Amino acid sequence: MTTAGDIMHRGAQWIPAQETLDRAAQLMRDLNVGALPISDQNERLCGILTDRDIVVGCVAIGHDPARVTAGEMAQGTPRWIDASADVSEVLHEMREHQIRRLPVIDDKRLVGMISEADLAQHLTEDQIASWAESVYARTPGGH
Numbered sequence: 220m221t222t223a224g225d226i227m228h229r230g231a232q233w234i235p236a237q238e239t240l241d242r243a244a245q246l247m248r249d250l251n252v253g254a255l256p257i258s259d260q261n262e263r264l265c266g267i268l269t270d271r272d273i274v275v276g277c278v279a280i281g282h283d284p285a286r287v288t289a290g291e292m293a294q295g296t297p298r299w300i301d302a303s304a305d306v307s308e309v310l311h312e313m314r315e316h317q318i319r320r321l322p323v324i325d326d327k328r329l330v331g332m333i334s335e336a337d338l339a340q341h342l343t344e345d346q347i348a349s350w351a352e353s354v355y356a357r358t359p360g361g362h
Contacts, residue, residue, distance in 0.1 A: 223309050224302035226341040227323040227331030233258035236265055236290030240273050243289050256297070256322045256329055257289045264322055264329070266293025299324050300333070309333055310346065314353040 234243045234255040243255055247270055257266035268289050277287050298316050300309055302325035313321055313333075323331040339347060 221306040221341065222302065223300045223304045223306070223321075223323045223333060224325070224330070226306060226309070226337050227302070227333045228337055229331045231256065231322065231329055231332040233262060233329055234268060234289045236260070236288060236293065238289050240268075240277050240284035240287045240289065240292065243268055244270070244273055244284065252332075254320045254332070254334075255289070256332070257293050258329070259290075262329075263327070264297045264299055264324070265290065266295075266297050267320065267322070268292055269320075297322070301325065302330055306342070306346075310338075310342075310350050313338075314350060317354050319354065 230250075232246065232250060232255065234246060234257055236257050236259050247253065247255060253271075254267055254269045256264055257268050259265045266289070272292050273284060276292055277284050298312060298318055299322040300312055302323050309321065313319070319335050321333045322329055323333060338350065342350070
């Protein structure tokens with residue numbers, strides 16, 4: 220059985236909810252990633268921050284990324300997967316919620332992230348095709 224822990228990218232880091240978006244952008248640059256899990260004061264997942272969130276949700280509307288926090292950008296219920304979960308559960312979670320990055324948690328601690336690149340490296344062509352079709356499928360009446 221292939222697990223989330225087997226295919227994840229290790230070394231993921233939290234960005235604390237109280238940290239500013241300019242610092243989040245610097246951390247993304249330093250880690251060469253496009254998304255960071257957001258943690259609350261107890262190091263529990265409270266959201267995901269993407270580079271696009273910073274640009275579209277802050278900079279493009281004229282806000283100062285040095286004054287907006289990661290926690291202010293956290294929206295909705297964050298999704299995650301246990302490190303011991305089977306890869307089929309990973310695919311289901313990403314497909315069901317149409318997400319492209321999934322934090323991996325072990326014993327309530329962040330241990331990694333699963334991205335599209337991780338899936339591409341570890342799945343069969345059929346698994347990738349099925350997942351991509353479901354995640355990128357247009358919703359009825361959508362654009």
